Each structure stands twice: as C-alpha cells, then as structure tokens.
Amino acid sequence: MVLTAVRGALGFLSRLPVGHSERAWDAFVGTPAAFPMAGYVVGGLVALPFLAAGLLPAPVVAAAYLGAVVLVAGVNHADGLADLGDAAVVHGDPAERRDVMRDTTVGVGAVLALGTVLLALAFGALAAAGLPPLVAVALVLAAEVGAKLAMATLACVGRPSHEGFGSTVINGNSPRHLVGSLAVALPAAVVAVPSTAVAVLTGPLLALGLSGWADRRLGGVSGDTFGAANELTRAVALHISVATWSLFGGAWPVPLVDWEVLAWTLS
Template sequence: MVLTAVRGALGFLSRLPVGHSERAWEAFVGTPAAFPLAGYVVGGLVAVPFLAAGLLPAPVVAAAYLGSVVLVTGVNHADGLADLGDAAVVHGDPAERRDVMRDTTVGVGAVLALGTVLVALALAALAVAGLPPLVAVALVLAAEVGAKLSMATLACVGRPSHEGFGSTVIDGNGSRHLVGSLAVAVPAAVVAAPATAVTVLAGPLLALGLSGWADRRLGGVGGDAFGATNELTRAVALHAGVAVWSLFGTPLGGWEVFAWTLS
C-alpha cells in the first residue's frame, strides 16, 4: 500500500516514468506520508550534481542543480507559485483572488514571485556548492523532503477553498495523520543535524504560515498553494540549512571529518 502511494506521489510530484493508475492515485491522496517519502527519491536525484562540489566551480554545480530540479520535477509546482503570486497582489475578497489564480494571464505578482524564488534558490545552491560534498547532498536531500513535508502538512491541517486537488488531498486527512509524515522525515533531519533538522522543519513551519494566510486571503487552501509551498520551502530550507551549518556545523564529529576530507 505504501509503495503504491509513493508511486502515485512520484507520478504527480515528478516527471519520473513511474506510470499512472487510479489505484496509485487513490493511495497517494489518502497517505500524506507519501509526500516526504517521495521527497527522498526526488531529493536524491537532484542532489547528484553536488557530488562534484569542490571538483567543479560552484556556479557550474549550482546551475546543474537548477537544471536537475526542472528536469525531475517539471514546472507544475512553479505554476502554482506564479498563480499564488498574482493572487497575493490583488485587492479584493477571496473569491476575486481565486478568479485571478484561474486566469491564464501572467501578472506582475507571478513574475515577482517566480523571479524572487528562483534567485533565492540559485543563491542557496551557490552556497551549498561551497560545502563538503556529503554535507551538500544531505542538505539538498533534506530540503526536498522538507518541501514535500510542507505539502503533507497542508494536506493534514489545511481547509480547502474550493473543489479541486486541494480538497481531494485534504478530505479524509487530519492533524493526526501528520505524525506519520513527520516520522518518515526523521532520517533526513538527523543525518547532519542540526543543519538538516532545521532544513526539514522549515517545511511544516512554512506550510502552517501559508495555510493561515490562505485562509484569510483565499478562503482556504487550493492546489496552487500546494505547489507554492513546495517551491518556497525548497529555497527557504536550503538557506536555513546553510546558515545553521555555517554557525554550528554538526555534532557528528567523525562524519564531519570524513566529509571535509572528501572535499
């Protein structure tokens, strides 16, 4: 059942050729933990360029990472971020803001949201590329798990604004289901704690803030909010992880020495 749910999650969250089936989709939407579990697969793939950290110039590694994110995950979540950006700058009630999100015209809010997050992600990738390879891989993996954990958090605590993907995922799930999602994210959080712990926890914290904002501005959470929180978390989590690593490093002394030796 869990493997089927993860396959359904990867079919929706990535461009990996895992196939699509009604059974996998139903298992996915009923299993919030499938979000962070899929994050391990996606994170492992997009982290591959950082194995060359220290061997190739940091801008080259960062650019390869950005390219891998697009190749593995596509643009579906970025589209959600763009729609949310347009809604954020509209003056009106929740219904009017949701109408703007359905409009195919790209506004200044979308451009600003996408541009800001892309620049933030590129700068974070540059910083990560300057770390020891294994540390860099651990942070990128943790950021992707945290990004998917943010989506799981919305699925467990969000209130749907209208019929669609958001309501499909939220219906039937509750706050008690978040425990399983947090549990499966623990390995990514502890591998190079405290940096990776902060990186993973950025996901649910950002999701809670976005859920509260969406309730006030949009009347609840929709599919675009899921995509937006994924993109926002990835960038924010990487910056948070790099900052904590720079300040505190990791208490796993032997692992740290090994990582620095490889660099």
C-alpha cells in the same frame, strides 16, 4: 499499499517515468506520508550535482542543481507559486483572488514571486556548493524532504477553498495523520543536526503560516497553495540549513561519523 502510494506521489510530484494509475493516485491522496517519502527520491536525484562540489566551480554545480530540479520535479509546482503570486497582489475578496489564480495571464505578482524564489534557490545552491560534498548533499536532501513535508502538512491541517486537487488531498485526512509524515521525515532531519533538522522543520512551519494566509486571503487551501509551499520551502530551507551549518556545523546524533572528515576523504 505504501509503495503504491509512493508511486502515485512520484507520478504527481515528479517527471519520473513511474506510470499513472487510479489505484496509485487513490493510495497517494489517502497517505500524506507519501509526500516526504517521494521527497527522498526527488531529493536524492537533484542532490547528485553536489557530489562534484570542490571538483567543479560552485556556479557550475549550482546551475546543474537548478537544471536537475526542473528535469526531475518539473514546473507544475512553480505554476502554483506563480498563481499565488498574482493572487497576493490583488485587492479584493477571496473569490476575486481565486478568479485571478484561474486566469492564464501571467501578472506582475507571478513574475515577482517566481523571480524571487528562483534567485533565492540559485544563491542557496551556490552557497551549498561551497560546502563539503556530502554535507551539501545532506542539506539539499533535507530541504527537498522538508518541501514535501510542507505539502503533507497542508494535506493534514488545511481547509480546502474549493473543489480540486486541494480538496481531494485534504478530505479524509486530519492533523493526526501528520504524525506519520513527521516520522518519515525524521531520518533526513538527523543526518547532520542541527542543519538538516531546521531544513526539514521549515516545511511544516512554513505550511502552517501559508495555510493561515490562504484561509484569510483565498478562503482556504487550493492546489496552487500546495505547489507554492513546495517551491517556497525548498528555497527557504536550503538557505536556513546552509546558514546553520556555517554558524554551528553539524554532527550525527550519535558520534559515529565525522561528516567533514568523511567528506574530505571521499573528495
């Protein structure tokens, strides 16, 4: 059941050739923990370019990371961010904002939202590429798990605005289901605390704020809100984790491995 849910999650959250089936989809929407589980797979793949940190120029590594994100994760979630950006700049009631989100025309709000998040992600990747390779991989992985944990949080605490993907995932789930998602995300959080911990925790915190905003402005959470939460969390979590590492460093919760020495040895 769990593996089926993860396959369903990867089929929706990535472009990986895992196939699509109704059974996998049903298992996925009924298992919020499948979001962060899929985050490990996606995060591990998009973090691979950072193994070359120190060997290749940082801009090359950062560009390879951005390319990997597009190749592995696709652009579906970016489309949600664009729609939410257009809705955010509209003056009107929730119904009018939802109408704007359904419009296929790209407005200034979408351009601003996509441009800002893309630039933030690029600069975050550039900063991560200046860290020891294994540290950078750990932070990027944690940011991706945090992004998927943000979506799991919306699935557990959100209120759907209308029938669609949002209502399909939210209905049947409750805040108590978030415990399983947090437990799944724990390994990514403790790899190099506190840096990886803040990356993972960015997900649920941002999701709670976004859910409140969506309730007020959109009448609830939609599929676009899920996509926007993923894109926003990835960029914000990467910046926060890099900044935390720069300020405080990181260590295993049990002093078994010196990450900096190990990364220097392997590089």
